[in-house]
Amino acid sequence: MTTYLVRRLIYTVPILFGVAIIIFSLFNLVGGDPTYQMLGKHATPAQIAELRHELGLDRTKLQQFGDYLGQMVTFDFGRSYSTKQKISEMIWSGIPPSLSLAIPAFIVETLLALIIAMLVAYFRGSLFDRIVVVGCVMGMSVSALAYILFGQYVFAYLFGFFPISGYDPDPILRFKYVALPALIWVTVSLGINVRVFRTFMLDEVGQDYVRTARAKGLSESSTLFKHILKNAMIPVITYVVIQIPFLITGSFLLESFFGIPGLGSITIDAIHNSDFPVIKAMTTIETLLFIFGNLLTDALYSVVDPRVRLK
Amino acid sequence: MEKILEVKNLRTRFRAEGGIATAVDGVSFDVYKGRTLGIVGESGCGKSVTSLSIMRLIPDPPGEISGGEIIYKGRDLLKLSIPEMRAIRGNEISMIFQEPMTSLNPVFTIGDQIREAILLHQKTSRAAAKAKTIEMLKLVGIPVPEKRFDEYPHQLSGGMRQRVMIAMALSCNPQVLIADEPTTALDVTIQAQILELMKKIRETLGMAMILITHDLGIIAETADEVLVMYAGKVVEKGPVKEIFANPLHPYTRGLLNSLPSLEKKKRLETIAGIVPSLLDLPKGCRFQARCPYAFEICRGEEPALREVGPAHWIACYKDLPRFEGKK
Ligand SMILES: Nc1ncnc2c1ncn2[C@@H]1O[C@H](COP(=O)(O)OP(=O)(O)OP(=O)(O)O)[C@@H](O)[C@H]1O
Ligand SMILES: [Mg+2]
Numbered sequence: 001m002t003t004y005l006v007r008r009l010i011y012t013v014p015i016l017f018g019v020a021i022i023i024f025s026l027f028n029l030v031g032g033d034p035t036y037q038m039l040g041k042h043a044t045p046a047q048i049a050e051l052r053h054e055l056g057l058d059r060t061k062l063q064q065f066g067d068y069l070g071q072m073v074t075f076d077f078g079r080s081y082s083t084k085q086k087i088s089e090m091i092w093s094g095i096p097p098s099l100s101l102a103i104p105a106f107i108v109e110t111l112l113a114l115i116i117a118m119l120v121a122y123f124r125g126s127l128f129d130r131i132v133v134v135g136c137v138m139g140m141s142v143s144a145l146a147y148i149l150f151g152q153y154v155f156a157y158l159f160g161f162f163p164i165s166g167y168d169p170d171p172i173l174r175f176k177y178v179a180l181p182a183l184i185w186v187t188v189s190l191g192i193n194v195r196v197f198r199t200f201m202l203d204e205v206g207q208d209y210v211r212t213a214r215a216k217g218l219s220e221s222s223t224l225f226k227h228i229l230k231n232a233m234i235p236v237i238t239y240v241v242i243q244i245p246f247l248i249t250g251s252f253l254l255e256s257f258f259g260i261p262g263l264g265s266i267t268i269d270a271i272h273n274s275d276f277p278v279i280k281a282m283t284t285i286e287t288l289l290f291i292f293g294n295l296l297t298d299a300l301y302s303v304v305d306p307r308v309r310l311k
Numbered sequence: 312m313e314k315i316l317e318v319k320n321l322r323t324r325f326r327a328e329g330g331i332a333t334a335v336d337g338v339s340f341d342v343y344k345g346r347t348l349g350i351v352g353e354s355g356c357g358k359s360v361t362s363l364s365i366m367r368l369i370p371d372p373p374g375e376i377s378g379g380e381i382i383y384k385g386r387d388l389l390k391l392s393i394p395e396m397r398a399i400r401g402n403e404i405s406m407i408f409q410e411p412m413t414s415l416n417p418v419f420t421i422g423d424q425i426r427e428a429i430l431l432h433q434k435t436s437r438a439a440a441k442a443k444t445i446e447m448l449k450l451v452g453i454p455v456p457e458k459r460f461d462e463y464p465h466q467l468s469g470g471m472r473q474r475v476m477i478a479m480a481l482s483c484n485p486q487v488l489i490a491d492e493p494t495t496a497l498d499v500t501i502q503a504q505i506l507e508l509m510k511k512i513r514e515t516l517g518m519a520m521i522l523i524t525h526d527l528g529i530i531a532e533t534a535d536e537v538l539v540m541y542a543g544k545v546v547e548k549g550p551v552k553e554i555f556a557n558p559l560h561p562y563t564r565g566l567l568n569s570l571p572s573l574e575k576k577k578r579l580e581t582i583a584g585i586v587p588s589l590l591d592l593p594k595g596c597r598f599q600a601r602c603p604y605a606f607e608i609c610r611g612e613e614p615a616l617r618e619v620g621p622a623h624w625i626a627c628y629k630d631l632p633r634f635e636g637k638k
Binding site: 056127206207208209211212213214215216217218219227230233234304306307 | 352366368372394397398399400402405406408410413414415416417418419420424427428431432436463465479558
């Protein structure tokens, strides 16, 4: 088990290296010369040369790639082109707002979807099942933008239940601001999650071991909540855990619409301003989180699935 | 002989694309304490559906038990409430399935799965249930049962898993054990071991057994009575010795002729043709299209089961006087 995880951890080294090559090449292909953007059209060649030296752009590509690898290891991605702020500081300041929105929303959404999916699996084929499925499809078909506009207009503007947008770093007050976007997050993702979890459950219902459990004399609820649930948790965990690292990077749409200064907003702003170092930093972080998410999933897999534990 | 289970005119049907398939159509038989009833027939003739009907484990939808009675100790199982039925399943009547590889839950240890049945039906402590589980594992010939208790199904071979299923089925000392092709998925040497084990256990524990198979050789070795099924109906039934010595239904004869035999060294015969679809049954006898003796009358009224000898029943017109000579 430990050796398995250590092996997986070692595997990530070449993966990281490959990813670094891809990201570095992509940014070199599309990046263009940032000095024009930063100094404007009328810069003198001397100014340009000085800035290029400052940014390390006068070094060879190989050296620059080495710099990038260094950045990945030290998490020091230099300064933003537009705000001149240290990127690592920007990231650290963006994580708490992102998580304040993402963690509560994610927990509520996952638990709610799991509970509904189990009820649906228990009452499979009934009217309740059909209503839920139709409701999910309807919920999924509506764009997140519609929920945002509706929520902001009706609940925030007309009824005044929530502030329309903004954020307060106060540990308690912040929840006043994240409540509405969190609610929208849950609404948007509930439909798809219920459907996915329902499929995971129903895939198990027809298995032979379920018939064995019934033949033993177990009740329908013990069969579902003990035998089926533990098996269904294997795909559920994969599906859920892989999303966890991305909670840090937040939601682009919700954060920018609700003015929450999280990593999602930072990324969107960076894209607007062609702030390549920030975009590169965020891309790198997303990638690292993805690899980390996979690792986490594998580790948890081996906890729930005895067949993985031994290999 | 004490009758322990009596199935009367059982009908089980499935809603299928293109109509309703009556997979078990008016099947009746008795099961006696301390004896083994063998059910044989080709694939799809309704053997598993019959046994699942007794357990009331027919998936509904698409299936449904649409008629008949299953009398166990004077009570009709089909009229029991769901909790009453649950108290019988795995306790008084238990079942072993055709698919040893998939019938155990992959994420629980085998010990857990057997102990669960014991804890469910008997008022014992977890420790006592564990001791009983290990005792059962020993009974079914699993080496080092204390160690196996904590193993998962994937760590066991198919034969070992089927032994675990048997241990589970027997853990609450059932009155009736239904074994649905317990050895079909296993290789031949393991098959013989498992059958030998089941025979021994049935003798020591004195319960009744329903052994389902499509292999008449297994029936000859293990069963006391035989029920031959064809397309959802019983075509012949009687004591094993009688059926093997004097098979009357052409289908039974066909099955016996397709058995390999060392002494006779004759050519193996197969039954020509295929089983009719349950959705498109011919009028009259269901076997007519494959029957070498089929005649006009076979296409009329469907033959009913008749007693033609002591406890020997067939559903065929072949032996009727007016039938003779017409072929
Ligand atoms: N869940 C189901 N849904 C629809 N039809 C079914 C279902 N289970 C069984 N049947 C039908 O009932 C008939 C009898 O099936 P059954 O499984 O009892 O056959 P069997 O005699 O056990 O065959 P085998 O030797 O292959 O196990 C078949 O025609 C099958 O198509
Ligand atoms: Mg079967």
